[in-house]
Amino acid sequence: MEITKSIIIPCKDEEDNINNVLHGIFKSLKEDTEVIVVVDDVKDSTIKNLSYNTENLRTMINDYGPGPANAIKYGIENSLGDSICVFMGDGSDDPDQIEELFSLINRGVSVAVATRYSRGGQYVGNSTLKYLLSRLSGVILYYLFFIKTKDPTNMFKAYDKSFLNSVEIESKNGFTLGLEMVVKAKLQKKRIAEIPTIWIDRDFGESKFSISKFLPSYLYWVFRLIIRKK
Numbered sequence: 233m234e235i236t237k238s239i240i241i242p243c244k245d246e247e248d249n250i251n252n253v254l255h256g257i258f259k260s261l262k263e264d265t266e267v268i269v270v271v272d273d274v275k276d277s278t279i280k281n282l283s284y285n286t287e288n289l290r291t292m293i294n295d296y297g298p299g300p301a302n303a304i305k306y307g308i309e310n311s312l313g314d315s316i317c318v319f320m321g322d323g324s325d326d327p328d329q330i331e332e333l334f335s336l337i338n339r340g341v342s343v344a345v346a347t348r349y350s351r352g353g354q355y356v357g358n359s360t361l362k363y364l365l366s367r368l369s370g371v372i373l374y375y376l377f378f379i380k381t382k383d384p385t386n387m388f389k390a391y392d393k394s395f396l397n398s399v400e401i402e403s404k405n406g407f408t409l410g411l412e413m414v415v416k417a418k419l420q421k422k423r424i425a426e427i428p429t430i431w432i433d434r435d436f437g438e439s440k441f442s443i444s445k446f447l448p449s450y451l452y453w454v455f456r457l458i459i460r461k462k
Contacts, residue, residue, distance in 0.1 A: 233263040233264050234264060235264055235265070235266045235312040235313055236264045236265075236313055236314055236315065237262075237264060237265040237266070237313040237314070237315045237316075237317070237334055238265070238266050238267075238268060238307075238311035238312060238313030238315070238316050238317070238393075239257065239265060239266070239267045239268065239316075239317045239319050239330060240268050240270060240303075240304055240307035240308065240311065240316060240317070240318050240319070241253065241267065241268065241269045241270065241318075241319050241320070241321045242270050242271075242294075242300040242303035242304050242307065242318075242320070242321065242406065243269055243270065243271050243276065243278040243279075243303075243321035244271065244272060244276065244278070244300070245276060245277045245278060246277075246278045246321040246322060247277035247278055247280065247281040249321055249322055249323040250269065250278050250281070250282060250321055251281070251282065251283050251284065252323055253319075253321055253322075253323050253327070254267065254269075254282075254284045254289070256327035256328075257319070257327045257330065258284070258286070258288075259327070260327070260328060260330075260331065261288060262331070263288070265288065265313070266288050266289070266290060266311070266312055266313065267288060267289045267290070268289075268290050268291075268292055268307045268310070268311060269282070269289070269290070269291045269292070269321070270291075270292045270293075270294050270303040270304070270306055270307045271291070271292075271293060271294065271303070272293070272294050272298045272299070272302075272303065273293070274293055278321065279291050292306060292307060292310060294306040294307075299404065299405060299406060300387075300405070300406025300409070301401065301403045301404055301405055301406045301409045303406075304318055304401075304406065304409060305401045308393070308396055308401075311393070313393065314392075314393050314394070315334050315337040315338070315390060315391070315392060315393060316390065316391045316393050316396060317330050317333055317334060317388075317389070317390040317391075318387055318388065318389055318390075318391075318410070319388060320387055320388065323432075324431050324432055324433060325346065325388040325429070325431065326346070326429055326430060326431075329346055329388075329427060329429055330390075332427055333346060333388075333389070333390035333427065334390055336390065336425050336427070337390050337391065337392050340423060341392070341423045341424065341425045342391065342392045342395040342417050342422035342423050342424065343381075343389060343390075343391055343392075343395070343413055343414055343417045343422065343423075343424045343425075344389060344390040344391075344424075344425055344426070344427070345381040345383060345384065345386060345388075345389050345410075345414070345424065345425070345426040345427075346383075346386060346388040346389065346426070346427055346428075346429035346431075347370075347381055347382050347383035347386060347426040347427070347428060347429060348366075348383050348386060348428075348429060348430075348431045349367055349370055349371075349382040349383050350382050350383070350426060350428050351428060352428030353383070353428035353429050353430065353431075354428075354430045354431070355367075355431050356430060356431065356432040356433060357431075357432065357433030358433070365385075365446065365447075365450075366383070366385045366386070369384070369385055369411075369450055370382045370383050370384055370385065372454070373414075373454070373457075377418065377454075377457050379414060379415075379418050379424065380424040380425065380426065381414060381424055381425075381426040382426070383426065384410065384411045384414040384415075385407065385408065385410060385411050385450075386410060386429075386431070387406065387409070387410045388429065388431075389410050389413070391413065395417065395420075395422055396413070398420075399413070399416045399420075401413075403449065404449075405445045405446070405449060407445060407446045407449065408446065408449035408450055408453060411449075411450065411453050412453055415453045415456055415457055418457070419456070419457070419460060
């Protein structure tokens with residue numbers, strides 16, 4: 233069957249999570265969907281411990297430079313689907329909602345967001361600075377700039393690939409790549425929609441979040457909204 237949808241999973245040393253993540257995805261994966269696991273190095277423990285071996289699963293070594301933003305960009309440019317879902321390798325996202333996000337893309341939405349902060353959504357984990365920043369940043373963009381999602385920084389999103397091909401991915405870190413795409417969709421007057429999701433913080437490994445990288449990037453994209461630079 234022809235591949236029409238692609239799930240991209242950027243990973244760095246997610247050996248403790250990746251097989252459980254793939255198990256959750258493959259339980260309901262349709263034949264027209266491929267899964268792409270992207271790492272920065274052939275020695276990455278993610279793919280060294282990968283136990284899945286199916287025709288719908290591809291592993292790729294990102295050669296655009298280190299980091300999840302480059303891994304996602306590499307995955308997009310080497311994907312076969314017309315719809316793209318970015319799914320994190322830490323086990324925090326709900327694989328049962330992937331098809332729901334894809335369904336929104338099929339209905340004409342350019343960016344479909346799984347949001348933790350709308351009714352029915354939930355952030356399960358410690359109320360850390362990461363949580364407070366993600367929530368506050370969403371509130372600001374929702375109420376001041378009328379962006380149609382309360383969780384623009386969540387990476388768990390689906391995209392119309394034609395939209396992705398029409399914009400350049402500028403982000404150097406993964407924390408604001410999803411935000412960048414929401415901002416660009418807003419500036420181009422593309423449709424943005426969201427569904428509630430329950431996000432559960434990782435059980436294994438360490439978060440790659442960095443406030444020193446997030447804040448400057450976030451302020452940059454807010455500035456782009458203010459001056460309306462596409």
